[in-house]
Amino acid sequence: xxxxxxxxxxxxxxxxxxxxxxxxxxxxxxxxxxxxxxxxxxxxxxxxxxxxxxxxxxxxxxxxxxxxxxx
Amino acid sequence: xxxxxxxxxxxxxxxxxxxxxxxxxxxxxxxxxxxxxxxxxxxxxxxxxxxxxxxxxxxxxxxxxxxxxxxxxxxxxxxxxxxxxxxxxxxxxxxxxxxxxxxxxxxxxxxxxxxxxxxxxxxxxxxxxxxxxxxxxxxxxxxxxxxxxxxxxxxxxxxxxxxxxxxxxxxxxxxxxxxxxxxxxxxxxxxxxxxxxxxxxxxxxxxxxxxxxxxxxxxxxxxxxxx
Numbered sequence: 001x002x003x004x005x006x007x008x009x010x011x012x013x014x015x016x017x018x019x020x021x022x023x024x025x026x027x028x029x030x031x032x033x034x035x036x037x038x039x040x041x042x043x044x045x046x047x048x049x050x051x052x053x054x055x056x057x058x059x060x061x062x063x064x065x066x067x068x069x070x071x
Numbered sequence: 072x073x074x075x076x077x078x079x080x081x082x083x084x085x086x087x088x089x090x091x092x093x094x095x096x097x098x099x100x101x102x103x104x105x106x107x108x109x110x111x112x113x114x115x116x117x118x119x120x121x122x123x124x125x126x127x128x129x130x131x132x133x134x135x136x137x138x139x140x141x142x143x144x145x146x147x148x149x150x151x152x153x154x155x156x157x158x159x160x161x162x163x164x165x166x167x168x169x170x171x172x173x174x175x176x177x178x179x180x181x182x183x184x185x186x187x188x189x190x191x192x193x194x195x196x197x198x199x200x201x202x203x204x205x206x207x208x209x210x211x212x213x214x215x216x217x218x219x220x221x222x223x224x225x226x227x228x229x230x231x232x233x234x235x236x237x238x239x240x241x242x243x244x245x246x247x248x249x250x251x252x253x254x255x256x257x258x259x260x261x262x263x264x265x266x267x268x269x270x271x272x273x274x275x276x277x278x279x280x281x282x283x284x285x286x287x288x289x290x291x292x293x294x295x296x297x298x
Contacts, residue, residue, distance in 0.1 A: 026272075029272075030272055030273055033269075034265045035258065035262070038259075038261075038262045041265055041269070
């Protein structure tokens with residue numbers, strides 16, 4: 001994914017939506033016993049981890065080298 | 072011939088009436104003395120077995136009395152075709168005192184517990200079986216399809232909920248829908264790992280508290296409500 005120009009606001013929007021989706025999935029994962037629907041719980045936990053990882057990756061990628069651009 | 076018909080009809084009516092009157096008290100069976108046998112011809116038999124010595128201690132009298140009261144209610148609500156069985160040594164007034172434990176026929180319960188390999192510390196036990204519990208052939212072991220519930224670590228509320236569920240099964244379906252043994256199939260490793268992750272996250276979520284002390288305003292926020 002080529003990121004040409006990122007504004008901090010875009011990251012805030014991404015984290016807001018992504019964080020909310022992850023929080024909802026985590027709530028779903030924690031609110032009922034795993035034994036009732038193991039696959040659903042696995043999907044919810046995987047979504048939480050992958051979405052946070054993806055958001056971290058995007059942020060990391062955008063922040064990389066920003067300091068050098070300013071200088 | 073007409074006279075014979077009248078006598079026959081009257082006899083049949085008498086038998087039917089007696090049966091309908093007699094069955095309700097039979098559903099709640101309190102077997103008294105060592106020689107009295109468990110009555111037959113029921114669809115299911117729910118035996119309350121007290122083999123745990125801790126439940127015979129004076130401080131447990133109230134708990135044992137509570138269990139007996141729940142047995143009574145259970146026996147009255149499971150219908151005429153199902154028997155709830157409690158063993159007494161002799162017929163006497165039942166109250167929440169130490170004489171209650173003395174009057175429970177523990178020795179008889181122990182014979183069942185030994186033959187059916189029930190762990191006393193998990194008791195008192197409730198065994199629900201569709202096969203007549205014949206005391207002369209206890210060595211044959213626990214009848215197939217029987218459900219065993221260890222009530223020792225359960226609160227009165229949990230016992231009450233369990234008995235309500237059993238009553239639903241016995242009245243509605245005439246049998247137990249799910250025995251405790253059926254629910255103990257080993258879970259896959261990944262499911263257990265997932266379960267452990269969930270428990271860890273849940274316990275972590277309960278670990279924090281937020282306290283605010285700003286003069287006239289005090290707030291104490293807990294993540295999880297403790298009972």
